[in-house]
Amino acid sequence: MDLQAKKIALRKIPHGVYIVGVKQDAQLNAFTATWLTQVSFTPPLVALGIKKDSHSFAMIQQGRVFSVNLLGKDQKALAEHFVKPATVVGEKLRTVPHRPGATGAPVLTDAIAYFECEVREIANERGDHAIVIGEVVEAGVHRDEPALTLVDTGWHYGG
Ligand SMILES: Cc1cc2nc3c(=O)[nH]c(=O)nc-3n(C[C@H](O)[C@H](O)[C@H](O)COP(=O)(O)O)c2cc1C
Numbered sequence: 702m703d704l705q706a707k708k709i710a711l712r713k714i715p716h717g718v719y720i721v722g723v724k725q726d727a728q729l730n731a732f733t734a735t736w737l738t739q740v741s742f743t744p745p746l747v748a749l750g751i752k753k754d755s756h757s758f759a760m761i762q763q764g765r766v767f768s769v770n771l772l773g774k775d776q777k778a779l780a781e782h783f784v785k786p787a788t789v790v791g792e793k794l795r796t797v798p799h800r801p802g803a804t805g806a807p808v809l810t811d812a813i814a815y816f817e818c819e820v821r822e823i824a825n826e827r828g829d830h831a832i833v834i835g836e837v838v839e840a841g842v843h844r845d846e847p848a849l850t851l852v853d854t855g856w857h858y859g860g
Pocket residue numbers: 730731732733734735736737750751752753754755756757758783784785786787830856857858
């Protein structure tokens with residue numbers, strides 16, 4: 702395989718940019734994610750690719766819930782904030798207004814919209830990212846605006 706072609710082709714998959722919130726017992730965390738897509742209407746399911754060595758993956762395995770916060774076109778700085786790994790779990794959320802959603806996962810006050818999921822399956826033994834399948838159990842819209850995409854940011858995650 703032409704590795705350069707693989708990289709370029711995979712990076713052409715269109716992606717959004719989200720802040721995924723997680724909860725394990727009383728602990729909350731959130732991180733920037735882009736590998737997310739809907740995979741069923743009934744029930745409403747989404748699949749999220751999540752790095753197996755992240756703090757958030759350990760928390761999602763235990764807590765079994767997550768929130769997906771959608772950002773507006775002018776909120777790249779917020780996505781940048783959540784890219785760094787948690788040094789102290791919860792630290793990244795300290796300075797960002799949020800509230801507990803119906804599942805307890807953090808919902809960002811400034812997100813344009815959000816949905817919350819309960820984890821139904823975790824798969825992908827071979828990959829460095831797990832596939833977490835979540836059922837959407839709650840949703841809300843704060844501002845009905847176009848969402849931030851990976852192309853808007855000029856960043857890459859994939860290849
Ligand atoms: C543009 C971009 C997209 C990302 N998308 C994902 C993703 O879809 N899944 C994932 O697990 N990590 C993704 N990351 C990496 C996480 O944001 C990063 O590993 C983060 O530090 C994890 O935080 P935590 O250790 O506090 O859980 C992405 C990073 C960037 C810069």
